[in-house]
Amino acid sequence: MRNIITGVLAVALVGGMSVFSLNAIAADEPEGASESAAVAGDAPSADGECCPKDDQTPPLELIEKTPIGGLHNPYNDDTAAMEEVGHKKYLSFSCNGCHGGGGGGGMCPPLTNDAFVYGADDDTLFRLIALGSDELQKQGYTRVRKEVVTGPMPPFGNIIKTSDDLWKVIAWMRVKNPSSVEDVDKPAQTPGQ
Structure with missing residues (x-):
């Protein structure tokens, strides 16, 4: 047998x-x-710049490959085009359970105000969502703004399967909070540098 x-x-x-x-x-x-x-995936490129549209690299893998400050949303040039698809992804990952269906907040910070707790730049938001706030703090990040928070941001790096999906959620956040667009390339902090 x-x-x-x-x-x-x-x-x-x-x-x-x-x-x-x-x-x-x-x-x-x-x-x-x-x-x-x-x-x-395609990231980062030889010159260290990141990230292309449709990148299928898992978020945690992209973070490992990209130095702090190197993550840039490829949809920043037209966030409005990502509004519908980004919102659907936001809802599908159950972000609304804590941040509200329209991003207006709930038991966690609203995405519609300017109090991004760790910073509003692309690199920090991507790392925060993928790693969660506890891991982000272990990597040297600190709160730069105050906001009422019920608990830590859980890590979504294994739930959101591709970097492209995460960038689309962040693009939707920019639509809901247009003033955050001015900070996309202005890191509030750069731990370890």
Whole structure:
């Protein structure tokens, strides 16, 4: 019985590898190229700038690859175009449970006022949402503004699967809080630098 199971597993493994090889050849890419591109994403670029639209890199992986201050929302040039899709993603990740359906607050800070607790720049917001406030503080960030907060911001870096999805949520936040746009590239703090 063990030999039969081993044989079936071997055939399945070899068959699976052949299908992967044929798909790579059909796509005119070297074997493994599409898999590594899908996993690694396009960020950051050789010059250290980040981030392209449609980046499929998981948020936590992008944070690991990008130095503090290097995360920039590719949708800043047209946040209004992201309003509907960003709001849908915001709701799908249950951000509304704490920040309200329209971002007006609840048991946690409203996204519609200027009291971004750690700073309103792209890099800090991306890290805050992905890592959560406890991990952000462990990395040296401190509160720069005061706001009524019931509890810590939980980490969403494993819930939000792609950096692109997170950037779209942040773009929606910019629509709800247009005054925050002036701070996208002005880090309130740069721990460790």
